[in-house]
Amino acid sequence: MRGPDVVWYLCVAGFLFCTGALGVLIRRSPLIVLLSLELMLNGSNLALIAFSRYYAQGNGQIFALTVMAVAASEVVVGLGLIVSIARRQLDLDVDKLSTLRG
Amino acid sequence: MPAAWICLLSPLAAALLITVAGNRISRRGAGYVATLSVAVSFAAAVVSFVALLGEEPDERYHPSTLWSWLTAGQLDFGLRIVVDPLSVFMMLVVSGVGALIVAYSIGYMDGDDEERRYFAYMALFVFSMLMLVQGGNLLILLVGWGLVGLSSYLLIGFWHERPAAIAAAKKAFVMNAIGDATMALALFLLIQRAGSLNFETVFSQADSIGGSWTMNLIALGLLGGAVAKSAQLPLHTWLPDAMEGPTPVSALIHAATMVTAGVYLIVRTAPLFEQAPRVLELSAGLGAITLILAGLIALVQTDIKRVIAYSTMSQIGYMFLAAGLGAYANAMFHLMTHAFFKALLFMAAGLVIHGLAGEQDVRRMGGLRSLMPYTFGAFTVGALALAGMPPFSGFFSKDSILAAALDHGWYGEVLWVAGMIGTFLTGLYAFRLLFLVFWGEPSPFVREHLMVGSHEHAREGHLMHDGHETHEHAGEGPFSMTATVGALTLLAAVGGFIQFAGVWTAVSDWLEPVAPPLVEATGMQELVSSVVAVLLGLAGIGVAWLLYGARTSEVPRLGWAQRLLEHKFYFDAAYDAAFYRPAVFAATAIGRFVERPLVFGSVRELSQGMRGLGLETRRLQTGLVRTYALAIAASLAVVMIVFVAVR
Numbered sequence: 001m002r003g004p005d006v007v008w009y010l011c012v013a014g015f016l017f018c019t020g021a022l023g024v025l026i027r028r029s030p031l032i033v034l035l036s037l038e039l040m041l042n043g044s045n046l047a048l049i050a051f052s053r054y055y056a057q058g059n060g061q062i063f064a065l066t067v068m069a070v071a072a073s074e075v076v077v078g079l080g081l082i083v084s085i086a087r088r089q090l091d092l093d094v095d096k097l098s099t100l101r102g
Numbered sequence: 103m104p105a106a107w108i109c110l111l112s113p114l115a116a117a118l119l120i121t122v123a124g125n126r127i128s129r130r131g132a133g134y135v136a137t138l139s140v141a142v143s144f145a146a147a148v149v150s151f152v153a154l155l156g157e158e159p160d161e162r163y164h165p166s167t168l169w170s171w172l173t174a175g176q177l178d179f180g181l182r183i184v185v186d187p188l189s190v191f192m193m194l195v196v197s198g199v200g201a202l203i204v205a206y207s208i209g210y211m212d213g214d215d216e217e218r219r220y221f222a223y224m225a226l227f228v229f230s231m232l233m234l235v236q237g238g239n240l241l242i243l244l245v246g247w248g249l250v251g252l253s254s255y256l257l258i259g260f261w262h263e264r265p266a267a268i269a270a271a272k273k274a275f276v277m278n279a280i281g282d283a284t285m286a287l288a289l290f291l292l293i294q295r296a297g298s299l300n301f302e303t304v305f306s307q308a309d310s311i312g313g314s315w316t317m318n319l320i321a322l323g324l325l326g327g328a329v330a331k332s333a334q335l336p337l338h339t340w341l342p343d344a345m346e347g348p349t350p351v352s353a354l355i356h357a358a359t360m361v362t363a364g365v366y367l368i369v370r371t372a373p374l375f376e377q378a379p380r381v382l383e384l385s386a387g388l389g390a391i392t393l394i395l396a397g398l399i400a401l402v403q404t405d406i407k408r409v410i411a412y413s414t415m416s417q418i419g420y421m422f423l424a425a426g427l428g429a430y431a432n433a434m435f436h437l438m439t440h441a442f443f444k445a446l447l448f449m450a451a452g453l454v455i456h457g458l459a460g461e462q463d464v465r466r467m468g469g470l471r472s473l474m475p476y477t478f479g480a481f482t483v484g485a486l487a488l489a490g491m492p493p494f495s496g497f498f499s500k501d502s503i504l505a506a507a508l509d510h511g512w513y514g515e516v517l518w519v520a521g522m523i524g525t526f527l528t529g530l531y532a533f534r535l536l537f538l539v540f541w542g543e544p545s546p547f548v549r550e551h552l553m554v555g556s557h558e559h560a561r562e563g564h565l566m567h568d569g570h571e572t573h574e575h576a577g578e579g580p581f582s583m584t585a586t587v588g589a590l591t592l593l594a595a596v597g598g599f600i601q602f603a604g605v606w607t608a609v610s611d612w613l614e615p616v617a618p619p620l621v622e623a624t625g626m627q628e629l630v631s632s633v634v635a636v637l638l639g640l641a642g643i644g645v646a647w648l649l650y651g652a653r654t655s656e657v658p659r660l661g662w663a664q665r666l667l668e669h670k671f672y673f674d675a676a677y678d679a680a681f682y683r684p685a686v687f688a689a690t691a692i693g694r695f696v697e698r699p700l701v702f703g704s705v706r707e708l709s710q711g712m713r714g715l716g717l718e719t720r721r722l723q724t725g726l727v728r729t730y731a732l733a734i735a736a737s738l739a740v741v742m743i744v745f746v747a748v749r
Contacts, residue, residue, distance in 0.1 A: 021735055025728050033727070094727050101725030 009050035016043030182238030281330020288323025332364030353448035386426025393419025397527030428620025469544030495598030529642020
């Protein structure tokens with residue numbers, strides 16, 4: 001097998017995932033939160049594909065394709081929500097969307 | 103046997119139709135639908151009767167199963183009816199008298215607010231009663247038994263704005279439930295021992311079901327049901343109160359059909375009872391005691407319907423006496439003639455009540471003979487038949503019961519004497535009522551109300567129904583009432599000739615294959631009984647004439663006796679003290695010392711604890727997406743660490 005060892009791929013994937021998770025937790029703009037979510041998904045995709053190559057099996061790649069499909073539909077829903085929030089002239093700030101507080 | 107199924111289901115169809123149609127049919131239309139359905143039942147019963155008539159006596163037994171209704175292990179109960187001489191006999195009586203009474207109701211209930219409900223209930227009742235008498239196994243019989251109790255409850259409490267009617271309905275239901283329970287216990291025993299409830303299976307192995315203990319228990323359980331339904335001692339207290347219902351209901355349920363179900367049950371399960379002869383004798387004894395006590399109480403009642411109600415108890419006492427002695431055909435014969443003349447008496451009383459704008463107190467009546475001659479005639483025929491005067495129907499049936507009693511040793515002779523005392527009492531209370539209501543000068547109350555009431559009613563009827571009524575007997579009631587009373591008068595007068603003891607015995611021959619009699623009266627016994635019974639009945643009528651008709655002698659005043667009778671031998675008071683008060687006391691005590699501190703207290707504390715917990719947990723719900731995400735991430739991390747650590 002050529003290219004770097006699988007550990008390096010996992011390091012990059014972990015880095016991407018953690019960056020995304022941090023973004024989700026810290027950022028307040030729903031757009032950026034959504035973007036960070038995509039980062040997390042891509043991080044996990046990278047790990048899947050790395051393992052897929054490592055074991056020379058197609059399962060991981062197929063799974064990654066599924067995750068992409070899920071990510072795409074999630075973006076559709078998420079962006080739709082953001083658009084409708086903007087339409088209602090509300091602040092684009094996830095901390096202000098706290099009507100579900102107990 | 104499709105005719106029998108039509109007979110059974112036609113009233114049910116009518117009840118459903120009236121219920122579903124609601125406002126879409128007129129009130130009067132509901133009455134016509136109900137009457138028609140019961141008439142169809144009667145026609146179908148006649149068809150079944152004719153079909154049986156064309157067969158050999160031994161072949162007259164036709165079970166018919168629609169489908170398997172209840173299956174449990176080895177047991178399989180079908181939705182099964184049976185057509186045999188006994189069930190056809192009952193079908194004819196129930197649907198025939200029922201059709202007349204439902205038709206009578208059209209006039210009687212005219213103008214009531216809830217006529218449709220009334221007629222739906224009536225049709226439901228006829229269906230239940232037919233199910234009871236047609237049921238092909240004891241389970242279906244029990245279903246009919248319960249349904250009859252239910253529809254009786256609904257009809258007694260029909261005027262639900264009267265507290266007394268509601269109380270009476272509940273009382274009837276509870277009393278009947280006691281009987282239902284003992285009957286169900288008997289059926290459990292039968293299922294355990296015989297493995298089936300089908301009539302022919304159970305009866306064919308009646309002598310091998312169990313020892314005398316088992317058989318006595320089964321028979322006692324069945325007798326409990328019969329006693330409750332037929333208002334015999336000691337479960338009789340509901341029947342007089344049931345007079346709170348509309349008068350046609352009293353005529354149909356509490357005189358002609360339902361209360362005789364106990365007699366039917368004993369005759370139907372005769373093979374079981376015959377394995378427990380002591381219980382059979384007990385039922386005869388209960389009948390004898392009831393017939394005397396009820397006759398005595400009837401002497402002092404002042405409500406026209408209650409007098410007739412006590413007389414019903416007394417007459418059913420005769421039937422129990424006969425059934426207990428094994429004179430099944432005589433019991434059924436009396437059941438039939440009683441259905442005729444007692445329905446007639448109730449319906450004639452209904453005409454009086456109807457004419458007097460709802461008044462039922464005989465002390466305010468009097469002198470109706472000249473004002474309501476038609477009703478007077480009908481009532482007289484009914485009273486004569488009730489008192490057992492020849493040639494009216496009661497004479498033939500009652501005297502044959504008394505004659506049969508003579509064929510049962512010393513016990514039978516005791517019962518014979520009791521029955522004879524009852525005959526005297528019957529003549530006395532029947533004609534006391536007749537003289538009080540119809541004799542003498544019209545009382546002020548009658549003068550004031552009779553004409554006014556009937557005129558108003560007639561006018562209302564014309565307004566509401568475009569004058570369809572033909573007031574043939576203007577002032578006595580609409581045509582539907584007078585015509586049906588006329589038909590029953592005819593039946594009560596000549597119905598007894600179906601069986602003429604010693605000469606022709608149509609009823610006995612008809613029922614012989616189902617319930618062969620245990621006793622057979624000789625011609626001499628018949629003659630003696632008839633003569634003595636007629637003389638005693640005449641004596642009763644004579645005393646009534648002296649006291650209430652001619653009023654030549656004062657009614658004797660015996661303070662203690664009067665009080666005893668007016669309090670109905672203190673049965674109600676005794677039950678009150680024995681069951682009701684202790685139950686109330688226990689309930690209050692448990693409420694105060696258990697319910698409130700333990701149950702209420704613990705529930706309250708539990709709920710407060712839960713509330714506190716909820717208030718605490720509530721703070722976890724921040725509504726911020728990031729905290730949720732953090733929680734998810736943190737828990738995932740924990741799970742991961744655990745997985746790694748466990749490895």
